[in-house]
Amino acid sequence: MKKIISLTINDQAYEIAVESNKTLADMLRYDLDLTGTKKGCDTGDCGACTVILNGDAVNSCLVLAVQTDGAVIETIEGLATDQGLHPIQEAFVEKGAIQCGFCSPGMIMSTKNLLDKNPNPTEQEIRKGISGNLCRCTGYQKIFEAIDSQKP
Amino acid sequence: MLLPKFELHEPVSIEDALELKQSHGTDARLMAGGTDVLVLLKKKVIFTDTIISLLQIKELSQITQTNDTVIIGTCATMAQLSASPVIQEKFSAIKTACQSLGSHLIRNRATIGGNCCNASPAGDTIPALMIYDAKVMIESADNKRELPIKDFFKGPGKTDLTPNEILTGFKLPIPPANSGAHYIQLGKRQSSEINVVNVGSFLEYDPDTKKVLNTRIALGSVAATPIRAEKAENLLKGKPAEESSFYDAGEAARKEDCKPIDDFRGSAAYRQAMIGVLTKRTLQAAFEQAK
Numbered sequence: 056m057k058k059i060i061s062l063t064i065n066d067q068a069y070e071i072a073v074e075s076n077k078t079l080a081d082m083l084r085y086d087l088d089l090t091g092t093k094k095g096c097d098t099g100d101c102g103a104c105t106v107i108l109n110g111d112a113v114n115s116c117l118v119l120a121v122q123t124d125g126a127v128i129e130t131i132e133g134l135a136t137d138q139g140l141h142p143i144q145e146a147f148v149e150k151g152a153i154q155c156g157f158c159s160p161g162m163i164m165s166t167k168n169l170l171d172k173n174p175n176p177t178e179q180e181i182r183k184g185i186s187g188n189l190c191r192c193t194g195y196q197k198i199f200e201a202i203d204s205q206k207p
Numbered sequence: 208m209l210l211p212k213f214e215l216h217e218p219v220s221i222e223d224a225l226e227l228k229q230s231h232g233t234d235a236r237l238m239a240g241g242t243d244v245l246v247l248l249k250k251k252v253i254f255t256d257t258i259i260s261l262l263q264i265k266e267l268s269q270i271t272q273t274n275d276t277v278i279i280g281t282c283a284t285m286a287q288l289s290a291s292p293v294i295q296e297k298f299s300a301i302k303t304a305c306q307s308l309g310s311h312l313i314r315n316r317a318t319i320g321g322n323c324c325n326a327s328p329a330g331d332t333i334p335a336l337m338i339y340d341a342k343v344m345i346e347s348a349d350n351k352r353e354l355p356i357k358d359f360f361k362g363p364g365k366t367d368l369t370p371n372e373i374l375t376g377f378k379l380p381i382p383p384a385n386s387g388a389h390y391i392q393l394g395k396r397q398s399s400e401i402n403v404v405n406v407g408s409f410l411e412y413d414p415d416t417k418k419v420l421n422t423r424i425a426l427g428s429v430a431a432t433p434i435r436a437e438k439a440e441n442l443l444k445g446k447p448a449e450e451s452s453f454y455d456a457g458e459a460a461r462k463e464d465c466k467p468i469d470d471f472r473g474s475a476a477y478r479q480a481m482i483g484v485l486t487k488r489t490l491q492a493a494f495e496q497a498k
């Protein structure tokens with residue numbers, strides 16, 4: 056049975072009917088065409104599906120869409136504006152922190168959540184902050200440098 | 208990976224949840240953060256056509272303090288617990304355990320009750336709750352009971368809960384002065400799920416005689432459930448609070464208390480050796496905190 060939920064995604068209001076067994080990742084990708092959010096493992100291990108739910112970064116593959124009724128969600132699509140890419144995205148491009156790019160949306164959303172909560176993280180805090188996001192290309196060092204460059 | 212079809216109930220009170228559990232019994236699966244349930248459903252390890260979510264029941268996620276006790280609601284998340292002032296000040300080993308579980312993404316969803324009810328021998332929060340002598344609070348539609356947490360686990364994935372029961376929280380006595388505790392987990396990847404071994408220790412000492420008054424040591428990943436190292440505890444009580452006593456307790460835990468197995472995460476011999484080391488280390492750190 057479908058249930059109608061209303062929620063805010065990237066400052067835009069949505070009302071949508073979803074099945075109880077649909078994950079937030081699948082609703083974003085298949086119902087709302089917000090395919091920036093990726094799915095790697097679908098079991099919480101890789102972080103490719105990271106979005107910010109009510110201010111906290113979560114694995115959207117392990118959240119039921121129906122349980123986001125009333126929620127405020129940020130996805131990778133919400134970062135760039137008419138003026139161009141978000142500073143974190145710029146830094147990832149600049150520092151070579153993106154190779155194949157599959158991990159990048161999740162990695163960047165984890166980064167955004169980290170910096171929103173802690174604008175001046177230590178090296179340890181940065182490395183811990185992205186420890187739920189796997190990257191099979193960059194070896195993490197360039198990602199670390201991109202995040203580090205965002206400190207005041 | 209598709210989730211099977213199920214009906215989702217989201218009760219807003221404990222009474223409603225208990226009534227639902229009563230009428231559905233074993234057919235219904237309780238869910239808190241869902242970080243175990245949803246993975247197991249996707250992998251078709253468990254099956255259900257009814258899920259009762261506990262997340263809308265506000266009181267279940269509260270952490271409340273009275274004079275001599277703290278009650279942790281079953282739905283308190285790892286992130287919430289590690290940020291809680293009373294947990295940080297009085298129950299630092301629980302804070303450390305909560306920070307050791309999964310990644311920050313998982314910790315924003317994973318609950319302490321879910322971790323216990325999942326009953327993994329390696330569950331991170333369990334040894335930490337054990338060393339503070341927590342009681343589990345259990346309710347069904349027509350009964351309420353409390354149980355020392357060391358008696359809650361019956362085997363891998365098995366607890367003392369009956370089909371109609373819900374775990375509502377944990378009751379913890381506030382630790383006495385001159386006590387301290389510490390928790391260490393050893394795993395392969397910090398943010399992945401399973402520990403090779405995990406150990407928690409609590410120690411209370413007498414500043415006049417410099418002797419150990421009381422201690423609780425809990426070991427994870429070395430038996431079918433997390434266990435208390437009772438031989439080591441008994442050996443240490445009354446001994447001088449110093450490194451050699453902690454070493455002896457570690458040796459007792461290694462030789463007498465634990466019965467680990469070989470698996471792909473680590474050999475029994477390695478686990479056993481690490482129990483000795485980590486028991487000593489957690490006791491030493493607990494003592495530093497107690498001083």
Ligand SMILES: Cc1cc2nc3c(=O)[nH]c(=O)nc-3n(C[C@H](O)[C@H](O)[C@H](O)COP(=O)(O)OP(=O)(O)OC[C@H]3O[C@@H](n4cnc5c(N)ncnc54)[C@H](O)[C@@H]3O)c2cc1C
Nearest residue numbers: 099239240241242243244309318321322324330331374400
């Ligand atoms: C990527 C990943 C990494 C992980 N890393 C770790 C780790 O490092 N250490 C670790 O210990 N675990 C880890 N886990 C496992 C899991 O996240 C934890 O066990 C978590 O605490 C479960 O909490 P939950 O709220 O998500 O439980 P849920 O999945 O909602 O429930 C877990 C079980 O408890 C039952 N249950 C939940 N609440 C109640 C209740 N109140 N009364 C009765 N039954 C109840 C459910 O029916 C289910 O059987 C990891 C999981 C993933 C996906």
Ligand code: FES
Nearest residue numbers: 095096097102116
């Ligand atoms: S797709 Fe969600 S964590 Fe991998």
Ligand code: FES
Nearest residue numbers: 154158190191192
């Ligand atoms: S850039 Fe390819 S996985 Fe990270």
